[in-house]
Amino acid sequence: MAGEIPDLNAQERTGTGKGAARQARRAGMVPGIVFGGEKDPLPIQVPFNDLFKRLKAGRFKATLFNLKVDGHEDVRVICRDVQRDVVKDLPTHVDFMRLRRTSKVALYIPVEFTNEAASPGIKKGGVLTVVRPEVELVVTASDIPEKIVVDLTGLEVGDVVTISDVTLPAGTKPTIDRDFTICNISAPSSLRSAGDEDEDEAADVEATEVETEEAEGTEE
Structure with missing residues (x-):
């Protein structure tokens, strides 16, 4: 809850x-x-x-x-x-x-990132780039999850976590159909190559899409 x-x-x-x-x-x-x-x-x-x-x-x-x-x-x-x-x-x-207790409603649920110390990519100096600090889910009014947990264990530099990689709370589902990005492990600025910068540009595009979705879906 x-x-x-x-x-x-x-x-x-x-x-x-x-x-x-x-x-x-x-x-x-x-x-x-x-x-x-x-x-x-x-x-x-x-x-x-x-x-x-x-x-x-x-x-x-x-x-x-x-x-x-x-x-x-x-x-x-x-x-x-x-x-x-x-x-x-x-x-x-x-x-x-x-709302009845059984009513379904779309709410933004915060994302918690755990086990940074168990991420080889972060240990090497990689940076956790959070694209979505919260995710809009369809939930039941009587059973609203407190958070979504993303486990960073084993993630290397360049790895990307999408919504399909996350175990969502029972009875919930995203309001967006596509497999969108939650976060990624990017290389430290001193080690970035042209390829890494391309990945960062992709993350920027994802962040822009988030802003566009929020502007279209939620006016206030």
């Missing part, structure tokens, strides 16, 4: 419609709604500063939250939409979906 699902504090919002939404915004809140889970929709409002900070941190739509609303049981939710002001680009409304 993942270490700790972040809490998101909100208040139940009285009244609906444009008038109630404007009143919430004047009070420094962002109106929103919680839906799904075979329950009635729940109008809420989230403190603007808290929401804005989380949006700036990134991957808001790929983060599972423990939503806390006074008078209601805590519930796991994931953001499904953030509406923004067309001029100021500030959040004006947010939609959350309740």
Whole structure:
């Protein structure tokens, strides 16, 4: 199970419609709604500063939250939409979906690299180049893994670890179909040949692809 699902504090919002939404915004809140889970929709409002900070941190739509609303049981939710002001680009409304324990959701899971001392390539002065410090996986809401472990034992200079080389937690799968790179062991700069530089360029291309995927798949 993942270490700790972040809490998101909100208040139940009285009244609906444009008038109630404007009143919430004047009070420094962002109106929103919680839906799904075979329950009635729940109008809420989230403190603007808290929401804005989380949006700036990134991957808001790929983060599972423990939503806390006074008078209601805590519930796991994931953001499904953030509406923004067309001029100021500030959040004006947010939609959350309740998740059942059996719900499948795409989340970024951190990667942990172990046994560097058992890597002959690193012992020779090679450098661990991390292409993906975290990987987006489809997981079950009730069983979110804390991390993915990459064992560096036996890796030589020039070796590359792809997602197919990693034993993923049971019940999970990557959101990307292709066999993408997690890390590689590159030669130290003093020993790099033209061939090594070509490998580094390949790693740079992979890193660029990561940025492109994140830009296309996660807006916040």
